[in-house]
Amino acid sequence: MMRAAGFVAAMWVALLFVSAWPSPAAAEPRGEGCVTCHLETGDDRLEKPAKEFGKEDIHAAKGFGCTACHGGDARAAGMEAMDPAKGYIGKPERAQLTQVCGRCHSDARFMKQYNPSLRVDQVAEYVTSVHGRRLREQADPKVATCVSCHPAHAIKPPSDPRSSVHPLRVADTCGRCHGDAKYMEPYKIPTDQLQKYKQSVHWKTMSVKGDLSAPTCNDCHGNHGAAPPGVSWVGNVCGQCHTVNQEFFAKSVHAKAFTQMGVPGCAACHNNHEIRETSDAMLGTGQATVCAGCHAASDKGGKAATDMRGLIDGLRGESDKARAILLQAERAGMEVSQAQFDLNGAKDALVKARAAVHTFTVQGVKKEVEVGLTISEKAYARGVRALDELQFRRKGLAISLVIILALIAALVLTIRQLDRRGGAPQGKTQETRHG
Ligand code: HEC
Ligand code: HEC
Ligand code: HEC
Ligand code: HEC
Ligand code: HEC
Ligand code: HEC
Ligand code: HEC
Ligand code: HEC
Ligand code: HEC
Structure with missing residues (x-):
């Protein structure tokens, strides 16, 4: 089936190029004939393309004129410009578009003159798509053609x-x-x-x-x-970007089971069009989880789900605890920036553990969680030490304060005593003078 379809498509593409369609000419001097007359027709349908094309379209920018797609004689000023004998085709039929556009866009050598990195597989791909097949096989007038997605006279990269x-x-x-x-x-x-x-x-x-x-x-x-991405390769579609999740998933017990069940891989748990932000709440066997759809809390998968969730919650709890104590220490003026930096490792481990959920094994998640727990414990211990140190310093400070206060008190007392004693000799001096 697939082969036959492929063959027909290949034939079809091949036909395009042996057909009488002329091969592309490089941009020729743009005749003003078509545009000038069309702007004067007073008919919006005829004027609009002439107005749009010049200011909106990449083909105009590259020096092409109306004849690139419609044929005809751009230099003629009268109606003879649209003479079929001069290659004029009028308004292209939907089924003609693969030829009209493909004449240039499927010609690698021609396109290279303009943009060597531009793909030249649009027609080849299009004819195998649901759109292209329905157009060809059923002359379906509703499917997308080149100009449904690229508006004919305002095409932009x-x-x-x-x-x-x-x-x-x-x-x-x-x-x-x-x-x-x-x-x-x-x-x-x-x-x-x-x-x-x-x-x-x-x-x-x-x-x-x-x-x-x-x-x-x-x-x-x-x-x-x-x-539409077939069930079996939904993972590949998502895996273009989410490589780690894809690798884990592909090796997991689910990959095979889902294919057998006809369940669309990643989309079974994440949906295909309405993919939402994820959270730990998706994991486990509670009502809001994605696992509960297929697993009971008591079966092997359900138990594993509960354990995985427990591990992740555990790591999140421990790293939050460590973060909190370090923050407390920092606010009290203790230097804990290194420990705070090290704690980022726990955050990374949490990210990795969440990805490792896609191994659908407790062991896979545990491996990452343990790394994070070790880091969290160290960071927490540093926090405790910092607070102890703070306590110690505060005690030290209190003691020195007491000593200082005592010294001040003693000093004040001494001064007062000196003052009191100092009053008598003054009298004596006076007496001495008088005497
Ligand atoms: C002297 C005026 C004049 C010139 C020059 C002219 N056209 Fe037209 N064109 C018209 C008029 C009038 C119509 C509508 C009547 C018709 O369809 O024949 C039209 C129709 C068209 C249509 C729509 C055909 C359809 O089936 O709906 C296209 C496409 C077109 N012209 C392209 C061109 C191109 C390309 C050139 C230059 C090579 C050109 N015209 C030169 C006057 C002109
Ligand atoms: C890149 C290819 C391309 C170029 C260049 C181009 N056209 Fe077209 N033109 C088309 C296609 C394709 C359609 C049919 C659109 C559709 O079916 O909706 C079309 C349709 C038209 C129509 C009929 C519009 C209608 O609504 O019935 C006119 C008139 C027309 N073109 C004139 C021009 C004129 C004048 C120029 C130059 C200023 C020009 N075209 C340049 C591809 C092109
Ligand atoms: C006469 C040759 C020719 C025809 C016919 C033609 N194109 Fe083009 N097209 C070009 C060239 C040349 C460029 C410029 C490529 C560049 O420099 O990036 C281009 C650019 C484009 C681009 C932008 C690509 C990019 O990223 O730069 C799109 C989209 C496009 N054409 C679609 C179409 C469609 C749809 C049709 C048919 C309605 C069509 N072309 C007909 C030659 C043609
Ligand atoms: C001009 C209208 C139109 C536009 C624009 C359009 N499509 Fe379609 N598309 C259709 C029609 C009609 C079908 C046929 C439906 C069918 O066969 O079930 C279809 C079929 C499809 C299918 C196959 C659906 C199935 O399972 O049968 C996919 C996938 C699709 N289109 C994706 C897209 C994407 C992606 C875009 C934009 C890049 C797009 N379409 C633009 C009309 C359009
Ligand atoms: C269902 C919508 C749809 C249809 C039908 C369609 N295109 Fe495209 N085309 C796109 C999209 C979307 C892009 C942008 C790709 C990207 O972002 O790189 C594109 C990009 C292009 C480019 C730029 C180069 C590239 O491949 O990325 C060219 C040239 C082009 N299309 C030509 C065509 C031609 C010729 C046809 C008809 C055979 C056609 N397109 C049919 C949606 C469509
Ligand atoms: C993140 C990837 C992704 C994006 C983005 C996406 N799709 Fe899909 N689409 C899928 C998957 C996966 C399926 C389901 C395939 C299956 O179940 O076999 C699908 C199915 C479809 C279908 C078949 C009918 C259906 O709903 O099952 C159509 C039509 C479609 N998508 C069109 C679109 C359009 C239009 C857009 C943009 C608005 C879009 N898709 C965006 C992945 C995506
Ligand atoms: C073209 C690249 C690309 C494709 C294809 C893609 N994604 Fe994404 N995805 C992203 C980006 C970028 C983000 C947002 C950044 C982030 O959070 O990772 C994202 C975010 C997500 C998220 C949210 C992550 C979170 O942290 O909450 C999920 C879930 C997701 N994608 C699943 C899928 C699924 C399932 C598919 C296939 C049906 C898919 N993606 C296809 C690039 C892609
Ligand atoms: C679409 C249905 C479906 C969903 C949703 C689902 N599973 Fe599964 N799971 C299966 C099937 C089918 C099997 C393999 C058959 C079996 O249970 O032996 C399986 C097997 C497992 C196993 C291996 C059990 C064993 O026999 O060793 C684990 C672990 C597991 N799933 C965990 C999860 C977790 C965690 C979630 C949620 C994140 C989840 N599953 C969501 C269908 C599902
Ligand atoms: C059986 C259900 C299930 C399947 C199948 C599944 N996921 Fe997930 N996914 C989850 C759960 C549950 C979470 C949330 C884990 C957490 O936050 O604790 C998640 C989280 C994510 C995230 C965010 C966490 C991260 O790693 O960045 C992304 C992205 C993602 N999944 C992508 C995918 C992709 C891509 C696929 C297919 C290759 C896929 N998922 C298949 C259940 C699933």
Whole structure:
């Protein structure tokens, strides 16, 4: 089945290039004929492309004119400019687009003159996608074509923030169809992807934190091969970025069990479009956990879940305790910055332990937790010592204060005594003088 489909697709792509379509010509001097006349037609449908193209489109910026896609004679001023004998094709049919665009974009040698790093697999990928297959096999007028995602006269590179395929705008571009229940009605597939995706940690990472390394639709589905990630390779999709989780998961008891059950890997516990921030509360056998969906508290998996949660809670508790005592010492003016720095190791261990949950073995989690516990214990002990030291210093200070106060008191007393004694000799001196 797969092979036959692949073969047909290959034939199809091959056909593109033996067809009578002319090979691309490098940017020719842009004739003003098409634009000038179109701007004068007074018909919005004919004027809009002429207005948009010049100021919005990368092809215009690279020196191409209307004829790059429509053919015709750019130098002619009259209606003969649109003479089919001069290659004019009119408004391209949907099924024609792979040829119109692919004429250049599938031609590696031609594209290299402009941008050597640009991929040239868009058509090849597209024709194997659900979109491309339905268009070819069923002439489905609703699926996405090149110009559904790249507006025909305002095409911009993905790096341009105004582009329909800029990472921050892809979701809306796909969602225009996939989020429209009425439009998608004939297909009986969910239409909640956009709405759910916009609740996800991935969208928040991208839109709020401005971190464009988080995925949008095409990172999981492919730019041009928009096929739904099959159950067996959901992990690979996520694993492009979450390598550690993926490696653990792939070796775990679940990887095989889930494939047999037809459960979609990572998405079974994290969802696919509405992936949320994780927390320790997901782990264990309580109601809010993801394990409870399949494991009873008493079965092997359930028991392991409880133990793993216990280990992680334990480490979190110990490292919090250590952090608190060091903070107390720091606020009291003790020097504990080294210990505070060392305690970051416990935080790292906690991160690793949470990833090691994906081994789905108690041992895997324990290994990381133990590292963290050792660090926490050392840090806590340092905190205790710092506070002891503080206590000692305070006692010392108190004693010295007492001594100083006693000395002052003694001094005051002595002065007073001296004063009192000093009063009599003064009288005597007077007496002596008089006498
Ligand atoms: C003298 C005026 C004039 C010139 C020059 C001209 N056009 Fe047109 N064009 C029109 C008019 C009027 C129509 C609408 C009538 C029609 O479809 O034939 C039209 C229609 C079109 C359409 C839409 C066809 C459809 O099926 O909806 C395309 C595409 C087009 N022109 C492209 C071009 C290109 C490319 C050039 C330059 C090579 C060009 N035009 C030159 C006047 C002109
Ligand atoms: C990169 C390829 C490309 C270039 C360059 C291009 N067009 Fe088009 N044009 C298309 C495609 C594709 C369509 C069909 C869009 C659709 O089906 O929605 C189209 C449609 C049109 C239409 C019909 C619009 C309608 O709504 O029916 C006109 C008119 C037109 N183009 C004129 C022009 C003119 C004038 C220029 C030059 C200023 C130009 N095009 C440059 C690809 C191109
Ligand atoms: C005459 C050749 C030609 C045709 C026809 C053509 N393109 Fe292009 N396209 C180019 C060239 C050259 C570039 C500039 C590449 C660069 O410098 O990055 C480009 C750039 C692009 C880009 C931006 C890529 C990037 O990252 O720079 C997109 C998207 C694109 N074209 C889509 C289309 C679509 C969709 C069609 C059909 C409607 C089409 N092109 C038709 C030659 C063509
Ligand atoms: C379902 C939407 C969709 C369709 C259909 C589509 N594209 Fe794209 N295209 C994208 C997205 C999304 C990107 C951005 C990829 C990225 O971020 O690098 C893109 C990027 C491109 C680029 C830039 C280079 C690259 O591959 O990243 C070119 C060129 C391009 N598309 C051409 C085409 C052509 C030609 C067709 C028709 C055969 C087509 N696209 C159909 C969504 C689509
Ligand atoms: C012009 C409307 C339109 C746009 C834009 C569009 N799609 Fe589609 N898509 C469809 C239609 C219609 C189908 C066919 C539904 C089916 O066969 O179940 C489809 C099918 C799919 C499927 C297969 C669903 C399944 O399980 O059958 C995926 C995945 C998909 N699209 C992803 C995307 C992505 C990702 C984007 C954006 C990069 C996108 N689409 C843009 C209309 C669109
Ligand atoms: C983090 C990865 C990821 C992102 C981002 C993503 N998807 Fe999906 N998508 C999946 C997975 C996984 C499936 C389910 C595959 C399965 O169950 O076999 C899926 C399924 C689908 C389907 C099939 C119908 C369904 O809902 O099960 C469509 C259509 C679809 N996605 C469109 C989109 C669109 C549109 C976007 C952007 C708004 C998007 N996806 C973003 C991973 C992703
Ligand atoms: C293109 C890269 C990429 C892909 C593909 C991807 N992610 Fe992410 N993911 C990220 C980034 C970036 C973040 C946010 C930064 C972070 O917290 O790690 C994130 C965050 C997450 C989080 C939240 C982590 C936390 O600390 O709470 C989960 C869970 C997650 N992704 C699961 C998945 C799943 C499941 C898939 C596949 C269906 C997937 N991701 C696909 C990049 C990706
Ligand atoms: C989609 C259902 C499903 C979910 C959700 C799930 N498991 Fe499992 N788990 C299984 C299946 C199926 C097996 C293998 C069959 C068995 O129990 O022997 C398994 C086996 C295990 C095992 C090995 C038990 C043994 O026999 O040694 C552990 C440990 C485990 N799971 C832990 C977890 C943890 C922890 C969670 C939550 C984070 C979880 N599981 C969530 C279905 C699930
Ligand atoms: C059986 C359920 C289950 C499966 C399957 C699963 N996870 Fe998780 N995942 C969890 C649980 C539970 C947590 C929370 C652990 C914690 O915080 O204590 C988590 C946490 C995460 C985190 C945040 C912690 C970290 O390591 O950064 C990411 C990212 C993540 N998972 C990605 C994935 C990916 C990618 C896959 C597939 C390769 C996957 N998960 C498969 C249950 C699962």
